Structure formats: structure tokens, C-alpha cells
Amino acid sequence: MKVLTKTCLCCSKTGEVDVPEEGYAKWKAGAFIQNAMPEVPAPLREQLITGTHPACWEAMFADGED
Numbered sequence: 442m443k444v445l446t447k448t449c450l451c452c453s454k455t456g457e458v459d460v461p462e463e464g465y466a467k468w469k470a471g472a473f474i475q476n477a478m479p480e481v482p483a484p485l486r487e488q489l490i491t492g493t494h495p496a497c498w499e500a501m502f503a504d505g506e507d
Contacts (some may be wrong), residue, residue, distance in 0.1 A: 447492030451501055456494055458485045 444465060446456045464478035474486045484495035493501075 444489060446488050449488075449492045449494050449497050451493060451497035454494075455492070456488060458459070458489055 442460060442462045442465060443457045444460055444495055446458060448455055458481070460481055464481070467477035468474050470499055474481075475483075475488060478486060481489075484498065487498065491506075
């Protein structure tokens with residue numbers, strides 16, 4: 442299922458993340474997101490929690506090295 446995410450504090454846009462319906466229900470019922478949806482990559486789980494897109498996260502926390 443597609444879930445609309447919160448507004449990103451970095452770029453001010455929302456996003457969508459594909460998640461398993463059962464895992465999403467477990468998370469909304471109180472399970473830790475990493476336990477409810479272990480198959481969803483960590484950057485996308487972060488986007489579900491905070492709204493921060495993976496690329497925005499990288500931009501905010503880049504150390505200036507390539």
C-alpha cells in the first residue's frame with residue numbers, strides 16, 4: 442500500500458512510501474517500525490516517521506566528503 446508521508450522539513454514536500462499493509466497496521470498499533478516492517482529500507486522507514494526524504498537526509502548530514 443502507498444502511504445503519504447509528512448512534510449519534509451528540508452524541502453517542504455510530502456512523499457509516498459510503499460509499505461506492506463500488515464506491517465503498517467502493526468506499526469500504527471504501537472510496534473517499533475523496524476520490527477513491524479523490517480523489509481522496508483531504513484531510509485524509507487525514517488521518511489515514514491519524520492517525513493524526511495532519503496536524499497534530503499543525505500543533504501542535511503553530508504560531511505562534505507565524496
